[in-house]
Amino acid sequence: MTRLKTLKWGDWLLLALVLVLISYIWLQISDVLNYRWRWSLVPHYIVGWHDGRKEWFLNLLLQGLAMTIRIVIFATLLAFVFGLVLGLARTSRNLVISLLARTYLELLRNIPPVVIVFIFYFFLSAPLIEFLGLERWGRLIARSGDYQILTLLLGDMRLFPQLVSGVLVLALFESAFIGEIIRSGIESIEVGQREAARSIGMSRIQEMRYIVLPQALRKVVPPLANQFISLIKDSSIVSLISIQELTFKTLELVASSRLVFEGWITCAAFYFVICFLLSRAFARWET
The missing domain is CATH 1.10.3720.10 (MetI-like)
Incomplete structure (x- = not known):
């Protein structure tokens, strides 16, 4: 909260412009490309349910x-x-x-x-x-x-x-x-x-x-x-070279489900969260 109070009008303007840009890209994908978002399917490709074994399992992304x-x-x-x-x-x-x-x-x-x-x-x-x-x-x-x-x-x-x-x-x-x-x-x-x-x-x-x-x-x-x-x-x-890591599995997901944007955005989110948390941890360690 203290950091929010230090933001000036220029900072709020910049944040508003970023949100407008994201909204514009989102609308372009939805309208111009006629893309139908299906975010409800993404969790299944993270953790899936096996009907035969009656248990949860790590799916493609995990x-x-x-x-x-x-x-x-x-x-x-x-x-x-x-x-x-x-x-x-x-x-x-x-x-x-x-x-x-x-x-x-x-x-x-x-x-x-x-x-x-x-x-x-x-x-x-x-x-x-x-x-x-x-x-x-x-x-x-x-x-x-x-x-x-x-x-x-x-x-x-x-x-x-x-x-x-x-x-x-x-x-x-x-x-x-x-x-x-x-x-x-x-x-x-x-x-x-x-x-x-x-x-x-x-x-x-x-x-x-x-x-x-x-x-x-x-x-x-x-x-x-x-x-x-x-x-x-x-x-x-x-x-x-066909090593089945996160990017390779995302390619499989996109090819099999046609969740092009959802798959790559989720993949990017995984990389971002890991790298961001590590960068913050290393920054604290250095201080």
Whole structure:
């Protein structure tokens, strides 16, 4: 209420213009496109009722959201490990290691994400999954019905190869940005501290472990948090390689029900709520 009282007439005018714009778009969709809104059907695609089993189940949108959350969590952990290695490699005194890391970072940061996703999927992820036999392993577990903990953590084991593909592709893509963030954090540490560490006989590894990295990681927490939120939004890219996350499931919903606007607006709302809540949580954490 106190914030509402601080709004001036210009703020109210801006809010009124936004509402007018939304209303105009809504009318254009309804009248010009002759679109019939069917919002009453949307809840069924979030949580459905199975008449045979007489129980509720997670329908398309929540299935996709669950897969998105799994992919984002595992991809974040893996991307941080890759990014930390890349950040250390970028600041290495070895010219070859530094150049290789920089080449990787520059390539990924200057090529469209869609191209990178397809390259990683067809040349790395898919051959690796086939080589390790992950698809056959996932099907065996799905048929056995055991390992409920694995099912809880990884979802439907028949889709385990897709989960691995999505995690690998996103982790390798996002690691380039995380690597640059960590590099900037390492280089922000004063040279005097590193010289002092060497003067007391610390090795390069000890210098990084005890002096540089603890300070650098504290400094890069805010940009890493922002990158985590970006990863959630970037996860929609893997729908292009048939990973059944939220965007892919929304495509299925739209194709099967013709709920074009309702489906995509609901999908956008899911992404917005997750990213907004996380951004507010990280903002509180930083303060």
